[in-house]
Amino acid sequence: MNRKLSLNAFAMACVGHQSPGLWARDDDQSADYTSLEHWIDLARLLEDGGFDSLFLADVLGTYDVYGGSRDEAVRVGAQVPVSDPIPAISAMAAATKNLGFGVTVTTTYEQPYALARRFTTLDHLTKGRIGWNVVTGYLDSAAKNLGFTAQIPHDERYEIADEYLEVCYKLWEHSWEDDAVVRDRERGIYADPAKVHDIGHHGQYYDVPGAFLCEPSPQRTPVIFQAGASPRGRQFAAKHAEAIFVIGPTPAAVRRTTSALREEAEKAGRDPYSIKIIAGLTAIVRESDEEAADLLESYRQSASLSGALALFGGWTGVDLAEYPYDAPLVHITTDANRSALDAFTRDADHEWTVEELARWVSIGGRGPVMAGSPTTVADTLEEWQQEADVDGFNFMYVTRPGTFTDIVTHLVPELRRRGLVAPAPATPASLRERLGTGDGARLSAAHYARSLQIAAPTPR
Amino acid sequence: MNRKLSLNAFAMACVGHQSPGLWARDDDQSADYTSLEHWIDLARLLEDGGFDSLFLADVLGTYDVYGGSRDEAVRVGAQVPVSDPIPAISAMAAATKNLGFGVTVTTTYEQPYALARRFTTLDHLTKGRIGWNVVTGYLDSAAKNLGFTAQIPHDERYEIADEYLEVCYKLWEHSWEDDAVVRDRERGIYADPAKVHDIGHHGQYYDVPGAFLCEPSPQRTPVIFQAGASPRGRQFAAKHAEAIFVIGPTPAAVRRTTSALREEAEKAGRDPYSIKIIAGLTAIVRESDEEAADLLESYRQSASLSGALALFGGWTGVDLAEYPYDAPLVHITTDANRSALDAFTRDADHEWTVEELARWVSIGGRGPVMAGSPTTVADTLEEWQQEADVDGFNFMYVTRPGTFTDIVTHLVPELRRRGLVAPAPATPASLRERLGTGDGARLSAAHYARSLQIAAPTPR
Numbered sequence: 001m002n003r004k005l006s007l008n009a010f011a012m013a014c015v016g017h018q019s020p021g022l023w024a025r026d027d028d029q030s031a032d033y034t035s036l037e038h039w040i041d042l043a044r045l046l047e048d049g050g051f052d053s054l055f056l057a058d059v060l061g062t063y064d065v066y067g068g069s070r071d072e073a074v075r076v077g078a079q080v081p082v083s084d085p086i087p088a089i090s091a092m093a094a095a096t097k098n099l100g101f102g103v104t105v106t107t108t109y110e111q112p113y114a115l116a117r118r119f120t121t122l123d124h125l126t127k128g129r130i131g132w133n134v135v136t137g138y139l140d141s142a143a144k145n146l147g148f149t150a151q152i153p154h155d156e157r158y159e160i161a162d163e164y165l166e167v168c169y170k171l172w173e174h175s176w177e178d179d180a181v182v183r184d185r186e187r188g189i190y191a192d193p194a195k196v197h198d199i200g201h202h203g204q205y206y207d208v209p210g211a212f213l214c215e216p217s218p219q220r221t222p223v224i225f226q227a228g229a230s231p232r233g234r235q236f237a238a239k240h241a242e243a244i245f246v247i248g249p250t251p252a253a254v255r256r257t258t259s260a261l262r263e264e265a266e267k268a269g270r271d272p273y274s275i276k277i278i279a280g281l282t283a284i285v286r287e288s289d290e291e292a293a294d295l296l297e298s299y300r301q302s303a304s305l306s307g308a309l310a311l312f313g314g315w316t317g318v319d320l321a322e323y324p325y326d327a328p329l330v331h332i333t334t335d336a337n338r339s340a341l342d343a344f345t346r347d348a349d350h351e352w353t354v355e356e357l358a359r360w361v362s363i364g365g366r367g368p369v370m371a372g373s374p375t376t377v378a379d380t381l382e383e384w385q386q387e388a389d390v391d392g393f394n395f396m397y398v399t400r401p402g403t404f405t406d407i408v409t410h411l412v413p414e415l416r417r418r419g420l421v422a423p424a425p426a427t428p429a430s431l432r433e434r435l436g437t438g439d440g441a442r443l444s445a446a447h448y449a450r451s452l453q454i455a456a457p458t459p460r
Numbered sequence: 461m462n463r464k465l466s467l468n469a470f471a472m473a474c475v476g477h478q479s480p481g482l483w484a485r486d487d488d489q490s491a492d493y494t495s496l497e498h499w500i501d502l503a504r505l506l507e508d509g510g511f512d513s514l515f516l517a518d519v520l521g522t523y524d525v526y527g528g529s530r531d532e533a534v535r536v537g538a539q540v541p542v543s544d545p546i547p548a549i550s551a552m553a554a555a556t557k558n559l560g561f562g563v564t565v566t567t568t569y570e571q572p573y574a575l576a577r578r579f580t581t582l583d584h585l586t587k588g589r590i591g592w593n594v595v596t597g598y599l600d601s602a603a604k605n606l607g608f609t610a611q612i613p614h615d616e617r618y619e620i621a622d623e624y625l626e627v628c629y630k631l632w633e634h635s636w637e638d639d640a641v642v643r644d645r646e647r648g649i650y651a652d653p654a655k656v657h658d659i660g661h662h663g664q665y666y667d668v669p670g671a672f673l674c675e676p677s678p679q680r681t682p683v684i685f686q687a688g689a690s691p692r693g694r695q696f697a698a699k700h701a702e703a704i705f706v707i708g709p710t711p712a713a714v715r716r717t718t719s720a721l722r723e724e725a726e727k728a729g730r731d732p733y734s735i736k737i738i739a740g741l742t743a744i745v746r747e748s749d750e751e752a753a754d755l756l757e758s759y760r761q762s763a764s765l766s767g768a769l770a771l772f773g774g775w776t777g778v779d780l781a782e783y784p785y786d787a788p789l790v791h792i793t794t795d796a797n798r799s800a801l802d803a804f805t806r807d808a809d810h811e812w813t814v815e816e817l818a819r820w821v822s823i824g825g826r827g828p829v830m831a832g833s834p835t836t837v838a839d840t841l842e843e844w845q846q847e848a849d850v851d852g853f854n855f856m857y858v859t860r861p862g863t864f865t866d867i868v869t870h871l872v873p874e875l876r877r878r879g880l881v882a883p884a885p886a887t888p889a890s891l892r893e894r895l896g897t898g899d900g901a902r903l904s905a906a907h908y909a910r911s912l913q914i915a916a917p918t919p920r
Contacts, residue, residue, distance in 0.1 A: 207605075
């Protein structure tokens, strides 16, 4: 088979994303994350190297479960300090022509009317290269600083997100008709007010009666990404997402998720393969297997185990600070934390200790790690593509930009040789066209957003 | 006297900011506002031309008072459609070294915890070149789409803004100590958690118990700009602002405002001249008086009177759609709208008609308009500097970038010849250093923000 693979880079505006502590190495430049040059150089590297997009993760809180405080995360630089991912995008867009930009933004803490405008602005400025990874937030430490006493319960966050997207879709897809903007210089008419409509949204969580503030952008709706793996999250993804990030230790484990997702999409009336499933992983690629293995081993020596447990605490709510490193996880498992721990270890072939868990998480977070020559890694990726039934990969970094430089230098040429990577578009294309999830740059006509009704046009 | 003048450009991410309808001229490029290139070219023009900063206005609603609908604003492109001003900034920053960027953001519609992070991110990425024009919003059409049934009453908006800034200051100035970030690569310590503090803010409008998400940026607090002219607005500005935008038809009218502001600052315990007062105006500059006058006349022919009345309606709440153009304003004045109309016409030497008001507003909005040779306009600006006691100007555009190109080409050289403009800094400086309002890049030690207390450091 020769399904093309979507190649994406996963990063975050901080020093330690999925490999805490690595910033301290001489060959790592993550600590330059506050400079524009760092991001511009990264964007150019990825575009020239054949990546489809750069995905920027985000959190609005600190990881403060481990040991009951944020101290270890702050000390190690594990996702804190963290900048807003959006402001650097236009500088990266100006330095590139084809690279897409996905950005994680939560639906819980800001009004949709304002966020919808920010995304449309980004879509205009990038000429249709923007995607939105829709999340609902998971850190109590964020909720408490953003007007809530604690995180809203998980499933209700998805109810809110559902309505949030409905509001955004109405603004993006239905408020301004395709021919509303006429730019008639002779008659001095910029837009035809009869073709700009109030959306009249009055829902359970949001009241947005008015018209959108922006004229339609190339994609109108940014490409919708989602990563929720819970039953409610999968249902949400099947309804909204054009691409879904999945993560799991083995192709078999991921296959269970992709099957469930494609099934859910079919239930929602969509072609199950119209949704692109992108697996997160870490690939260390050098000329030979040995060189790559040595490099990975050297990375492992640099990784911070306490930083890994700080991240683990935030992701799962399980505080492992009170246990010695050699404690077997099986003795720590309780009814309350079983599913969290299982998710991390279910395909492991033996009972892990706290230290083994920390070592695993400390490079590449929750995702699998592979190291090898271009041939070895390309073989493994083909295996993933087939066994896990995924459409592409979201490559995490260990060092930034080192991990990406190695992928561009060693891996992409091999993937190209095998015909697994589409050539860069001859003329700049939108992110949606590059992913092939819609009708050209626009959301597919079959997508739920396109069929939404807005209030009857204002009588005039 | 030879006080240097601060030169700033005033623009907005839309086609018609203060001169509605001009976008339709062949010599205007405003309709390219959705492209990054438009903004990058503008930033380079301003930096090379000796401007200190570019200020970006914003509204989150449409002007829908005139005729009871937004239709005229949409037709003419009067501040609608309008993009988010923030996303383009990093691309402009990457293309410049010294230009500052001020941006208008309201305190009414977003949590301070998230906005504080966005500003710190911008301050990092621009290397200390960011300013915030703090506004509280004035359009009902914005409030209704952002979770309110109507605009919060004027003075209460300032109460909220006061606490909003208090939260931001605590996050920016007090959460992370100066030496909290150590970046100790040997020991793998990014920051010292003992020097990162919860702010423990529990106020009337906001609860923000935690620590800031960002490490300190060059300026920490962005340069604080303000433009409120009401008594409550002046009091707010005297407490917070490092620079204040004023607008008025004549030097004498503006002098009344600057005197009141400097008095209010003194009452608030600040050096009245530590606050920079920047007057908004429109200057049409060509080689000769005649050429400039002709150009202005040609601009007036292109301006949209209905667009002007649409803007006027949004600014004042007064709908002039029901009156004929030749109706004298004196007959329209009621108790309810007197102050709004007076503010526009108080220095006029005769009773205006609706049409005269519309003509005045249609070029340069509420501000004065001057046209002439470099000598004439420089003379007028010197007169303003002295009579109105202002520290600089915020130049509005009629055509974009035409008005700015003319200022750069014709006016700035004349101002330089007179020693009224400081040379560009030899090495890149922060916006605050360029304005001279603080202690280097940091807020002045005398500023209220610096003396705020946060909750006692978390015991550990």
